Amino acid sequence: MGMKEERKGLIEDLIERRFFRYLGTYLAVSFGLLQFADFVEARYHLEENLVEKVGLFLAVLLPAFVVFIYNHGRKGHDAWRPFEKIFIPVSLTLGLVLSLVCFNNLSSAELTEEVSITSEDGSEEKRVIPSLAATKKLVSFPLKNNTGNSDLDWISLAIPLLFDSDIEQDMRISHTNPTNLKYRYETYGQSFPDPISFSNEVRIAQDLYADYFLAGEIQEVTSEQVTLKVQLSETESGRTFYETTLSGPDIFAVTDQLSKELTEQFYLPDAQDPSLSYIDLPVQDLITADAEALELYIKGALASAMGESQRQAAYEYLKAAAEKDPSCAVCLANLSALQVGINQFEEAKSSIDEAARLAQSLPERTRLLIRFQQLSVENDAGSMIRLLENWQKLYPNDVRPYRYLIDFFSRTNMLDRAKEYGELAMQRGHRGALMSRLADLYIRTDELDRAESLLQEFAERYPQKAKESTKLADVYIAKGELDKAEQVYEDLFLLGVDRISLYTGNSDVLDRQGRFPEAEAMLQDGLAAAKTVQDSISVMDQLYLHFRRLAKFAELKKSYEDKIKLLRKIAPPIAEVNYLNLYLADLGAFNRDSLGIAFVEYIKDFSPQYAEAFGCIGDFVFALGKDQLDLIQSSLGDDCKNMLLENSPGEMETLLDGLVLRLQGEHANAASKYQAYIDSSGLNAREFEGDLVDLYRLSGNLERARSLANAALLSDPNNPAMLLSTAQLDQAEGKEERARERLAILRETWSEADSQYNKVVRAKEFAAQMGEDW
Numbered sequence: 156m157g158m159k160e161e162r163k164g165l166i167e168d169l170i171e172r173r174f175f176r177y178l179g180t181y182l183a184v185s186f187g188l189l190q191f192a193d194f195v196e197a198r199y200h201l202e203e204n205l206v207e208k209v210g211l212f213l214a215v216l217l218p219a220f221v222v223f224i225y226n227h228g229r230k231g232h233d234a235w236r237p238f239e240k241i242f243i244p245v246s247l248t249l250g251l252v253l254s255l256v257c258f259n260n261l262s263s264a265e266l267t268e269e270v271s272i273t274s275e276d277g278s279e280e281k282r283v284i285p286s287l288a289a290t291k292k293l294v295s296f297p298l299k300n301n302t303g304n305s306d307l308d309w310i311s312l313a314i315p316l317l318f319d320s321d322i323e324q325d326m327r328i329s330h331t332n333p334t335n336l337k338y339r340y341e342t343y344g345q346s347f348p349d350p351i352s353f354s355n356e357v358r359i360a361q362d363l364y365a366d367y368f369l370a371g372e373i374q375e376v377t378s379e380q381v382t383l384k385v386q387l388s389e390t391e392s393g394r395t396f397y398e399t400t401l402s403g404p405d406i407f408a409v410t411d412q413l414s415k416e417l418t419e420q421f422y423l424p425d426a427q428d429p430s431l432s433y434i435d436l437p438v439q440d441l442i443t444a445d446a447e448a449l450e451l452y453i454k455g456a457l458a459s460a461m462g463e464s465q466r467q468a469a470y471e472y473l474k475a476a477a478e479k480d481p482s483c484a485v486c487l488a489n490l491s492a493l494q495v496g497i498n499q500f501e502e503a504k505s506s507i508d509e510a511a512r513l514a515q516s517l518p519e520r521t522r523l524l525i526r527f528q529q530l531s532v533e534n535d536a537g538s539m540i541r542l543l544e545n546w547q548k549l550y551p552n553d554v555r556p557y558r559y560l561i562d563f564f565s566r567t568n569m570l571d572r573a574k575e576y577g578e579l580a581m582q583r584g585h586r587g588a589l590m591s592r593l594a595d596l597y598i599r600t601d602e603l604d605r606a607e608s609l610l611q612e613f614a615e616r617y618p619q620k621a622k623e624s625t626k627l628a629d630v631y632i633a634k635g636e637l638d639k640a641e642q643v644y645e646d647l648f649l650l651g652v653d654r655i656s657l658y659t660g661n662s663d664v665l666d667r668q669g670r671f672p673e674a675e676a677m678l679q680d681g682l683a684a685a686k687t688v689q690d691s692i693s694v695m696d697q698l699y700l701h702f703r704r705l706a707k708f709a710e711l712k713k714s715y716e717d718k719i720k721l722l723r724k725i726a727p728p729i730a731e732v733n734y735l736n737l738y739l740a741d742l743g744a745f746n747r748d749s750l751g752i753a754f755v756e757y758i759k760d761f762s763p764q765y766a767e768a769f770g771c772i773g774d775f776v777f778a779l780g781k782d783q784l785d786l787i788q789s790s791l792g793d794d795c796k797n798m799l800l801e802n803s804p805g806e807m808e809t810l811l812d813g814l815v816l817r818l819q820g821e822h823a824n825a826a827s828k829y830q831a832y833i834d835s836s837g838l839n840a841r842e843f844e845g846d847l848v849d850l851y852r853l854s855g856n857l858e859r860a861r862s863l864a865n866a867a868l869l870s871d872p873n874n875p876a877m878l879l880s881t882a883q884l885d886q887a888e889g890k891e892e893r894a895r896e897r898l899a900i901l902r903e904t905w906s907e908a909d910s911q912y913n914k915v916v917r918a919k920e921f922a923a924q925m926g927e928d929w
């Protein structure tokens with residue numbers, strides 16, 4: 156009872172001292188000051204972290220204010236106590252000092268860090284680079300042409316492209332080339348490079364994880380003056396960060412002004428560091444100073460961005476630009492890319508070699524990009540990787556080298572290396588751009604806890620984008636929770652999310668559930684809903700896999716051919732390379748020998764420069780599909796084997812040895828080789844689950860075979876190939892009734908299957924062995 160009275164007395168005492176009233180007033184005033192600081196910082200472009208400074212000052216002052224209102228909150232006069240005379244002034248002074256010291260603009264040490272790179276000749280070099288906190292990411296949109304002269308439309312793209320070359324001389328800035336925006340425009344139903352709404356500019360900038368985006372208009376273009384009005388906005392809030400009107404004698408002069416003014420806005424004088432200084436080349440030295448050559452180059456760049464339908468026009472524009480100004484390295488580099496696309500490899504090599512020679516006087520990032528392209532044309536994977544590793548060290552805020560490295564190591568099944576660069580990119584600030592891609596890699600390697608943690612962080616950072624993501628469904632699929640995965644897609648459809656991945660992903664789940672007619676109907680709906688050619692190709696990719704699962708060769712062949720027809724509308728012929736191997740392997744698996752041989756010849760004619768390499772790979776892949784030892788061994792002559800290993804770095808030789816051992820009947824040794832390759836590459840055993848289940852069964856390791864089979868069927872219980880392998884495992888374990896049940900499911904699934912498909916032949920042989928009709 157006494158404790159209650161004491162508590163009541165304390166509360167009454169605080170009320171009498173008007174403690175709660177004044178504390179509430181202090182908190183309300185503090186909130187108002189923070190809002191005011193936020194407004195002032197944004198409106199007048201004052202130093203960053205003003206809000207944090209004010210917040211820290213108010214937080215440090217709070218204890219002193221509490222002491223003051225407790226001692227002086229009652230009505231009437233209260234004498235100052237000695238403790239107050241010391242504590243309150245000290246708190247005030249401490250708050251001021253801390254707010255000035257903490258959250259101050261980055262110190263020189265915080266602005267920079269030192270890295271070590273290895274040059275192409277193998278020598279080590281120390282370099283100072285900007286720290287992550289000192290970098291900015293920008294995207295520029297084509298400007299609106301308000302001059303009333305449509306002949307000047309090319310300038311709408313010219314200035315952002317010139318700005319891209321100019322602003323990226325500063326190591327602290329990473330800029331998205333505006334010619335890469337076409338797909339983003341189409342995603343939101345817009346035509347590139349037409350003007351788009353501010354809301355779509357915000358959405359595209361968010362998709363690209365840019366800190367800021369630049370937009371504006373061309374107001375006047377005469378022989379004496381060019382006038383622009385531009386606005387730089389913050390992506391997260393959409394607020395205007397900086398706007399200005401610029402005038403100059405030509406587009407080169409106004410672009411130089413724009414880059415200079417924006418750099419000054421980003422980096423206050425006290426945030427400069429001498430070690431980050433660079434030679435700011437005038438913009439006319441970065442592409443071409445010839446106005447006619449520049450116009451041709453811009454029109455060529457735009458035509459290239461528009462896809463295959465304008466490929467020839469792009470070629471003509473860029474060829475003319477290079478002839479008009481033979482010193483234009485960027486013109487020659489872009490021309491080389493087009494020449495590769497149309498199989499003019501000798502011309503492409505000549506163009507890129509000359510571009511690399513001319514690029515020696517250009518900014519470092521331009522040189523890196525041109526050298527990367529040169530090594531790609533030369534097919535020098537080792538040097539290309541070293542260059543990308545140097546690039547990501549020197550420009551950690553540039554997402555391109557990380558993407559190239561992750562894609563390269565993913566394609567070559569070196570997933571541990573791919574994840575390594577993904578994690579490094581995340582540390583370097585590319586969380587938004589690569590978080591989802593890295594989650595895919597962890598799903599692929601069955602590291603689902605890490606994948607889920609990445610997706611959870613993505614949802615916290617980008618809640619709106621996460622609401623439209625289907626990645627959680629991929630985790631559920633890997634866990635075998637197909638009903639939950641289907642619910643993810645249904646919820647997204649109900650929310651009106653407009654993503655083609657809803658159709659392809661949902662179809663995949665329906666296939667795994669054995670609901671094949673529904674899966675195909677879903678993909679047909681996807682084709683009808685596709686807004687872009689790339690969307691249609693994505694649906695056709697899944698349609699191909701659907702028919703492959705059902706072993707329907709005629710439909711599979713048609714879906715491949717339809718896809719290639721569409722691909723040729725948006726990409727050069729060389730883009731087909733990414734699709735050749737799977738189809739060629741299937742020609743072998745379906746025992747279409749004449750088609751397979753003709754296709755190998757097509758591949759060799761496809762790219763004359765790589766005819767020998769493509770021929771070797773083609774012969775091997777076709778033999779792999781047929782699964783015949785003599786064909787595989789004949790395709791693995793010394794020269795061809797070396798080419799295969801060069802194009803597939805890592806422990807590929809171990810896998811090739813395992814493949815040969817499997818076909819020779821040395822099942823235990825083959826399984827060991829497969830496992831060694833899996834361990835060295837970071838792959839999941841699921842990548843080779845069919846072969847491994849069969850190898851462990853045939854070598855007598857039924858427990859390991861069953862473990863792999865159960866894991867495979869958990870996420871794909873209606874996979875025909877795995878049903879066949881598991882039925883044979885059931886028989887080996889003496890579970891003949893269960894084997895017959897699986898065969899019954901398999902017969903229904905493959906009721907319309909092509910009779911020449913090697914797995915169907917194997918299934919019929921097994922059914923006969925079991926005394927079952929097919």
